[in-house]
Amino acid sequence: MPCLGGRKKKRTSVHQATLSEKPNDPAVARMKQDYHELKSKNEEHLDVIARQSAELANLKKKLDTSTPTDATTTESMLAEMEERNRETLSSLNQKEALLKQKEKEIEELIQVMKEKEEDGGLQSILAEKDELLQSKEEQIxxxxxxxxxxxAELVKPALEEVSSQLDQLKKTNEDAQxxxxxxxxELAELRSELTRRERVPANRGGKPNEVQERxxxxxxxxxxxxxxxxxIQKLEELNQQxxxxKKQHEAVLQTHAQAIAEKDRELSEHQQSLSDLKVSxxxxxxxxxxxxxxxxxxxxQHHEQDLLQLKQRLGHAEKRAKSDMNDEVEKLLREFEQSEHDHTQQLAHLQxxxxxxxTVMKQDQQAEIRHHIQKRNSVILPDTAPTSTTNTTATTTLVAPLRKTGGPAGKVLRWPAMGTLNDQPELTPKDPHAIHIYVSSVSSNPTVKRNQDTIQTLLTSSHIQYQVIDVARREPALQHMRRQTNGRSLPLPLIFIGGHYRGQLDDLIKxxxxxxxxxxxxxSSSSPPSSPKERRPSSTSSSTSSTPVTTPIASRVHSSIKSDYNEDEFLLKELEKELASNHGLNLDF
Incomplete structure (x- = not known):
């Protein structure tokens, strides 16, 4: 049967450190306090047992040295020993009661731990329970x-002492016997000698003193x-006692052995339950x-799948971005090619x-010439001199307006579309006051287009004559513009006066x-404002150089049948010159 008063061995288990790390647990703190109390009680009991052992040793010595007259003292000592043994047994019973109480507390603690395990089900609680169970098992x-x-320490010395006392009493009894x-x-010898001497006659009798001594x-x-x-009688009584x-001690030991066996059985059952609980x-x-x-x-796995999906989405996004960029570039290229194709078609259609x-103009002119020739052949011309003078004057009056309607090149008559197609503005004109607007017909920037329209609108509204030069269609114009601006990258449109750079739209507005x-x-302020010029079309359908010029109104000369012959002759000559000049035109698109 375990005793809670025994000394506790030093444990090297890992669970000791775990229990020491949890001093806040009330059950563990209470168990530690009970352990310290039982340890102190155990030390007190050990001191009592040691003291009793010393007293037994003293009694043994006294028995060895005592005389038969000290039997009463021995009996009192034996009674005292029996009393102390009874006290020891009572203390052992108390310890057994404490052990039972402690086992009940352990069972309650196990029940509480089971409830915590059922409620929590966490690994930390299981580990704590395992540590507590193992520590309790080690304590038990x-x-x-x-x-x-x-x-063994309490019973064995008492038995040995009683056995030694019995042996000593037996030896003493044997010696006494x-x-x-x-x-x-010796008494029998003396009696026989005395009887023999009494039989001897008185005369043979010895000395009276010797008889008295005997x-x-x-x-x-x-x-x-x-x-x-x-x-001997007392020794026999002591021996019986x-x-x-001894029989009483043996009976007590037997009962203790049975109790120990019962406790061992309970302990084995408890250990089995603890092992089952530990397994669970x-x-x-x-x-x-x-x-x-x-x-x-x-x-x-879920994290890896998410990463893989994110990588796939990233790859798809990159591919989609690249494809979108490629599609945008292809779209721009297609738009540019389409604009080029449309421009080519427009140029072909314009041609x-x-x-x-x-052809129509040529046919009209030829028909008109034939008509005039027929008229000339059918007219009867007078031969008087005044008529010639009058015709000369009329011719002069006719020529002057015709010459005024022409451009600065000095042509007599210019048809509407021919001047625009044939005239290419010079980059360095002879006129130092010639105004050139440098633009780009292929620019997709809406700001540039808006500025180009704005500057042409301002010049047109101010009745200022100007010419438009497309640097995207004329490489020499682009090189001339770069030379004049010293290689600076200036946004179009640019204003050139007499072939020299003058400014931009902001300068014109200021x-x-x-x-x-x-x-x-x-x-000069006295310069007459010229008529507004026609601006070129949009960038996709513009010609290489749109030169707005004034369009004269070619009024046909309706001469009457009675008109002068010289006037008709002069007009026919002018028409022939114009047709000759029209035959030599080359259209550049």
Whole structure:
């Protein structure tokens, strides 16, 4: 049966450190306090046992040195020893009661731990329970070992002491019996000698003193013999008492052995329950670890799948961005090619329309010439001189307007479309006041297009004659523009005066707002405002060089049948010159 008062061995288990790390647990703190109290009580009991052992040793010495007259003292000591043994047994019973109470507390703690396990089900709680169970198991084992050791220490010395006392009493009894036998033999010899001497006659009798001495000696021996008999009787009584005490001790030991067997059985059952509980805890821990491992594996797989999906989405996004960029570039290229194709078609259509116009104009001119020739042949011309003078004057009056309607090149008659197709503005014109607007017909920037329209609108509204030069269609114009701007990258449109760079749209607007437009364009205030010029079409359908010029109204000369011959002749000559010049035109698109 385990004893809670035993000394506790030093544990090297890992659970001790775990328990020491949890001082806040009230159950563990209470168990530690009970352990310290039981330890102190155990030390007190050990001191009592040591003191009793010392007293027994002293009693043993006294028995060895005592005389038969000290039998009463021995009996009192034996009674005292029995009393102390009873006290020891009562203390052991108290310890057993404490052990039972402690086992109940352990069972309650196990029940509480089971409830916590059912409620929580966490790995930390399971580990804590396992540590507590293992520590309790170790405590029970240690207490059992200590109880056995204490029982052996308490019972064995008492039995050995009683056995030694019995042996000593037996030896003393044997010695007394031997002495008694010797005394009886000596007494018998004395009695026989006394009887023999009494039979001797009186005359042979010895000395009276010798007889008296022998009588005294006989009396003394008789007294000693009686004393020895009394002592033997007392020794036998003591022997019987010791035998009874021995039987009583054996009965007590038997009952203790039965109690120990019962406690061992209960302890084995308790250990079995603890082992079952430990197995269940380990199984629960393994199940929890398996579930945690499974959940971690699932989370890892889910994370890897998410990463793979993100990478795929990123790759698709990159491919989509690249494809979108390529599609945009292809779209721009297609638009550019389409604009080029449309421009080519428009140029071809414009060429065809110009050819048709030239053919129609040529046919009209030839028909008109034939008509005039027929008229000339049918007219009867007078031969008077005044008529010639009048015709000369009329011719002069006719020529002057015709020459005024032409451009600065000095042509007599210019048809509407021919001047625009044939005229290419010079980059460095002879006229230092010639205004050139440098633009780009292929620019897709809406700001550039808006500025080009704005500057042409301003010049047109101010009745200022200008010419438009497309740098996208004329490489020399682009090189001339770069030379004039010293290689600077200036946004179009640009204003050139006499072939030299003058400014931009902002400069033109400032000059107009400050009423210095003529100074900006280097024009004299007396210059007559020219008629507004036609601006070129959109960038996709514009020609290589759109030169807005004034379009004269070619009024046909309806001469009457009575008109002068010289006038008709002069008109025919002019028409022939115009047709000759029209035959030499080359259209550049």
């Amino acid at each position: 084992k240690a207490l059992q070992l200590k109880w056995k050791a204490e029982r 031997k002495r008694l036998a010797d005394k009886e033999g 009588q005294k000696r006989l009396n003394r021996l008789t007294v000693d013999l009686e004393n020895d008999r009394l002592m 010791l035998e009874a005490q 805890h380990q199984q629960a821990i393994r199940t929890l670890e398996g579930s945690l491992q499974t959940s971690m594996t699932e989370l890892k 065809q329309s110009h050819r048709e116009q030239l 000059a107009q707002e400050s009423d210095q437009l003529n100074d900006f364009l280097s024009l």
